[in-house]
Amino acid sequence: MADDSAIRIDARGSFCPGPMMELIRAIKGASVGQVVVVLSNDSGSKRDIPLWSQKAGHEFLGVEEHGDYDEISVRKSH
Amino acid sequence: MSKERVSMIVFSGEMDKLxxxxxxxxxxVAMGHEVRIFLTFWGLMAFKKDAFFQMPVSPAFAGMVGDLAGMLKxxxxxxVIEQLRIAKELGDVEIVACGMTMDLFGLKLDDLEDIVDKVAGVGEFIETAKEGHTTLFI
Incomplete structure (x- = not known):
């Protein structure tokens, strides 16, 4: 999963829907094909972000769980 | 078919309800829906410049949270002002101040936070809300 061009956002400490909003913002500014990774420790984001990706037509790459936080990755598709 | 639009009539001025x-x-907005917000009475008071953190907490719950403004900070x-600012940046959000409340309290658009788009009557808002799938009274 190592990708030098990935944008990483540390949204730990931010409450729902903060991490998703930060992700959407980053996706808007990213180039097509680029991956955005958001670190989050709120419980809503790992459910909301896959839904958002599906709706917005971006590729949801998955959630990596790290104990007290999640790493959620999405690739900008268009 | 109704639009993917959520409308909210915001009457309450308590911080917890806002x-x-x-x-x-x-x-x-994240899910791609339009948002239309109509601010009236105490809800509108919370959108006066720098008023949000001065608003009270619902009496029934005030004892449970103590200093809500402090906890949020x-x-x-x-x-809510900052959340709506971000929502406006990411999607189609329009925030409307109730003309009747503005007149009653002698307010001008300039007295309100800059995220408020315009002053309008209730009739116009009802027509806007009619086109959406969900309308909430808060």
């Missing part, structure tokens, strides 16, 4: 306004608007939860 928080869901920002959260619901953010969620709606300490946990870096953005105020």
């Amino acid at each position: 928080l869901p306004v920002g959260i619901l608007a953010s969620g709606a 300490e946990r870096h939860i953005p105020s």
Whole structure:
């Protein structure tokens, strides 16, 4: 999963829907094909972000769980 | 067919009741829905410049949270004003101030936070809300 061009956002400490909003913002500014990774420790984001990706037509790459936080990755598709 | 639009009539001025306004608007925008917000009475008072953190907490719950404004700031939860600012940046959100409340309290658009788009009557808002799938009274 190592990708030098990935944008990483540390949204730990931010409450729902903060991490998703930060992700959407980053996706808007990213180039097509680029991956955005958001670190989050709120419980809503790992459910909301896959839904958002599906709706917005971006590729949801998955959630990596790290104990007290999640790493959620999405690739900008268009 | 109804549009993917969520409308909210925001009447309440308690900080705890206003928080869901920002959260619901953010969620709606994230999912690609339009958001239309009509601010009236105490809800409009909370959108006067720098008023949000001065607003009271619902009496039934005030004892449970103590200093809600302090707790929000300490946990870096953005105020409803900031949440709506971000929602507007990411999607189609329009915030309208109730003309009747503006007249009653002698307010001008300039007295309100800059995220408020315009002053309008209730009739116009009802027509706007009619086209959406969900309308909430908060």
